Amino acid sequence: xxxxxxxxxxxxxxxxxxxxxxxxxxxxxxxxxxxxxxxxxxxxxxxxxxxxxxxxxxxxxxxxxxxxxxxxxxxxxxxxxxxxxxxxxxxxxxxxxxxxxxxxxxxxxxxxxxxxxxxxxxxxxxxxxxxxxxxxxxxxxxxxxxxxxxxxxxxxxxxxxxxxxxxxxxxxxxxxxxxxxxxxxxxxxxxxxxxxxxxxxxxxxxxxxxxxxxxxxxxxxxxxxxxxxxxxxxxxxxxxx
Amino acid sequence: xxxxxxxxxxxxxxxxxxxxxxxxxxxxxxxxxxxxxxxxxxxxxxxxxxxxxxxxxxxxxxxxxxxxxxxxxxxxxxxxxxxxxxxxxxxxxxxxxxxxxxxxxxxxxxxxxxxxxxxxxxxxxxxxxxxxxxxxxxxxxxxxxxxxxxxxxxxxxxxxxxxxxxxxxxxxxxxxxxxxxxxxxxxxxxxxx
Numbered sequence: 001x002x003x004x005x006x007x008x009x010x011x012x013x014x015x016x017x018x019x020x021x022x023x024x025x026x027x028x029x030x031x032x033x034x035x036x037x038x039x040x041x042x043x044x045x046x047x048x049x050x051x052x053x054x055x056x057x058x059x060x061x062x063x064x065x066x067x068x069x070x071x072x073x074x075x076x077x078x079x080x081x082x083x084x085x086x087x088x089x090x091x092x093x094x095x096x097x098x099x100x101x102x103x104x105x106x107x108x109x110x111x112x113x114x115x116x117x118x119x120x121x122x123x124x125x126x127x128x129x130x131x132x133x134x135x136x137x138x139x140x141x142x143x144x145x146x147x148x149x150x151x152x153x154x155x156x157x158x159x160x161x162x163x164x165x166x167x168x169x170x171x172x173x174x175x176x177x178x179x180x181x182x183x184x185x186x187x188x189x190x191x192x193x194x195x196x197x198x199x200x201x202x203x204x205x206x207x208x209x210x211x212x213x214x215x216x217x218x219x220x221x222x223x224x225x226x227x228x229x230x231x232x233x234x235x236x237x238x239x240x241x
Numbered sequence: 242x243x244x245x246x247x248x249x250x251x252x253x254x255x256x257x258x259x260x261x262x263x264x265x266x267x268x269x270x271x272x273x274x275x276x277x278x279x280x281x282x283x284x285x286x287x288x289x290x291x292x293x294x295x296x297x298x299x300x301x302x303x304x305x306x307x308x309x310x311x312x313x314x315x316x317x318x319x320x321x322x323x324x325x326x327x328x329x330x331x332x333x334x335x336x337x338x339x340x341x342x343x344x345x346x347x348x349x350x351x352x353x354x355x356x357x358x359x360x361x362x363x364x365x366x367x368x369x370x371x372x373x374x375x376x377x378x379x380x381x382x383x384x385x386x387x388x389x390x391x392x393x394x395x396x397x398x399x400x401x402x403x404x405x406x407x408x409x410x411x412x413x414x415x416x417x418x419x420x421x422x423x424x425x426x427x428x429x430x431x432x433x434x
Binding site: 001002003005040043045070071074075076094095096098121122123166167195196197220221 | 347396
């Protein structure tokens with residue numbers, strides 16, 4: 001049987017792991033390579049690294065970090081943050097990442113998804129969708145959740161599937177950092193609407209929240225950060241749960 | 242020395258890293274003499290069957306792989322290319338295994354992506370591995386079951402998770418991405434006589 005995936009996410013800022021609440025208020029959470037190795041030992045199914053500084057100057061720092069991670073860990077991992085072009089993707093994949101995650105750049109130029117899928121395969125393209133429930137509608141946000149777009153989340157995810165995205169990483173900004181559970185409504189709706197894996201993100205606080213999202217939605221995986229970093233939920237216990 | 246065949250398919254870096262972590266020397270090469278002289282050969286691959294076969298033929302690597310006598314391991318697309326034919330781009334493949342490669346019917350999510358367990362594990366490759374252990378798969382095409390199947394996985398339908406014939410071994414899953422279980426399988430391959 002195909003297993004549901006538990007995916008720790010490491011937000012990277014200047015080579016360190018950090019975590020914010022509701023996309024702001026950042027706390028230091030340690031060395032990414034050490035943390036990644038710990039997660040692998042604990043049985044994480046996959047890892048996601050998001051470079052939240054994501055400027056052109058630190059592209060080289062990021063690819064050096066990706067190389068280091070690839071040497072040390074033996075499970076699939078995704079790298080995202082500030083990826084704007086096929087060249088950016090190529091740099092990250094050659095450094096040893098299995099997948100890249102794009103977000104604002106996909107909204108700006110959806111063709112980028114198709115280009116990456118053609119060059120490296122769909123399995124390589126994760127599109128991160130940051131969404132917020134506002135005025136009775138789920139809307140897509142970009143730039144690390146700072147800027148709302150005119151895109152309705154349900155329309156956008158269907159377009160992503162058609163463009164060749166391999167996976168959708170769906171973060172509810174209403175739930176992120178709140179530890180009150182994943183957004184079951186939008187995760188459920190998106191995972192029913194598309195025929196590609198959907199990873200639920202934002203809001204995990206207890207083991208029950210993971211069970212809930214897998215029971216009530218068709219999500220293929222669930223992602224969380226701080227509850228793993230600070231040891232609030234040990235991964236081995238969660239996987240047995 | 243372990244040779245990893247260099248051709249137009251990705252995923253080579255992680256195979257290389259995995260072998261080095263196990264303490265073996267390896268090189269990524271398309272040099273015929275070096276590949277022939279290697280103790281073991283790995284034929285990796287993520288990509289598309291038709292363009293991969295075209296590249297192999299253009300560089301004489303198809304005949305080279307077929308003539309190898311040392312233990313040789315195909316991974317993912319590597320396994321598919323070792324079969325007779327692939328539905329992907331209607332491609333004639335190497336024909337080491339008598340299986341046809343087909344696209345999964347889309348009754349469930351395709352690609353089959355993530356961790357799955359296997360049944361009917363046979364042979365040295367799976368020493369110390371049980372049918373409760375999970376390995377990592379990412380693929381939209383599968384090789385059917387044949388006499389050469391040495392591990393069966395079920396997703397939508399039963400398919401060959403691993404195959405073996407003579408000195409040729411192949412896995413549809415990625416041992417290099419399958420944590421401790423994958424490491425053990427790679428080690429089993431590298432320790433073959």
